[in-house]
Amino acid sequence: xxxxxxxTIGLPPTLPEIQVxxxxxxxxxxxxxxxxxxxxxxxxxxxxxxxGVDHADWAATGGSxxxxxxxxxxxxxxxxxxxxxxDATEGQFNAVIPSSGTEEDGMFFIAxxxxxxxxxxxxxxxxxxxxxxxxxxxxxRRQRPLSVRHVRRMLRDAVPEGNRILEQCEFSSGEVMxxxxxxxxxxxxxxxxxxxxxxxxxxxxxxxxxxxxxxxRLLERASLWYQRNAMRLNGAGVPADDTAKAGxxxxxxxxxxxxxxxxxxxxxxxxxxxxxxxxxxxxx
Numbered sequence: 233x234x235x236x237x238x239x240t241i242g243l244p245p246t247l248p249e250i251q252v253x254x255x256x257x258x259x260x261x262x263x264x265x266x267x268x269x270x271x272x273x274x275x276x277x278x279x280x281x282x283x284g285v286d287h288a289d290w291a292a293t294g295g296s297x298x299x300x301x302x303x304x305x306x307x308x309x310x311x312x313x314x315x316x317x318x319d320a321t322e323g324q325f326n327a328v329i330p331s332s333g334t335e336e337d338g339m340f341f342i343a344x345x346x347x348x349x350x351x352x353x354x355x356x357x358x359x360x361x362x363x364x365x366x367x368x369x370x371x372x373r374r375q376r377p378l379s380v381r382h383v384r385r386m387l388r389d390a391v392p393e394g395n396r397i398l399e400q401c402e403f404s405s406g407e408v409m410x411x412x413x414x415x416x417x418x419x420x421x422x423x424x425x426x427x428x429x430x431x432x433x434x435x436x437x438x439x440x441x442x443x444x445x446x447x448x449r450l451l452e453r454a455s456l457w458y459q460r461n462a463m464r465l466n467g468a469g470v471p472a473d474d475t476a477k478a479g480x481x482x483x484x485x486x487x488x489x490x491x492x493x494x495x496x497x498x499x500x501x502x503x504x505x506x507x508x509x510x511x512x513x514x515x516x
Contacts (some may be wrong), residue, residue: 253366
């Protein structure tokens with residue numbers, strides 16, 4: 233029985249998890265979907281409803297689709313470009329990511345927004361973009377941010393063929409990206425709150441330790457799904473239950489969570505002590 237990603241965190245990101253190479257300027261394909269659903273968005277019909285006019289085709293709508301990427305929701309845009317329609321009735325568009333938007337590797341929010349002729353937003357599909365490090369690109373940071381690939385390697389969830397029972401990757405890239413973002417926020421907002429030491433996933437100074445918290449969060453989510461969908465089967469007199477994993481997943485999650493919380497507590501203590509006395513090095 234395959235692991236149902238959509239049952240663990242609700243619907244997955246409605247844009248594919250886009251991966252681009254650092255320093256590149258790729259042409260990407262985008263699939264806009266109905267908000268709160270994975271169904272393709274008929275952009276002509278959506279703008280017809282918005283305008284109260286039965287538009288004959290995409291050109292008649294006067295609408296547009298903009299693609300924007302940010303590191304955090306409140307940060308300055310990494311880039312914002314216009315998309316061209318491939319098949320607007322099926323919500324299919326193309327866009328070219330500028331090389332200025334891929335100068336630094338890391339993970340970013342990306343959204344494609346349908347706008348009416350006046351520029352007002354009508355619908356949006358939000359997902360993630362990961363800029364993969366390239367040896368041919370210039371690098372000015374000593375430490376690389378935690379990547380989806382690194383988390384997958386630690387989880388042994390890198391390729392579908394590696395999961396002999398599931399026959400697919402257990403966690404979607406979007407789910408891993410979301411867990412990374414939430415774990416960084418856990419550091420930022422766990423007391424004591426260190427306002428001079430708040431980070432984004434790209435600036436977090438200890439990606440190896442961050443991975444422990446990310447893995448704990450993913451395993452905890454998976455355990456909820458396995459517990460909810462536990463089902464005992466019996467074939468030819470042989471009992472089988474490939475969803476009876478909730479306890480095992482919680483045990484593994486507890487191991488990684490203790491590592492993460494222990495490190496986080498010790499490090500915040502060191503930072504506080506260093507701020508007060510000035511001789512204990514926290515390293516971050």
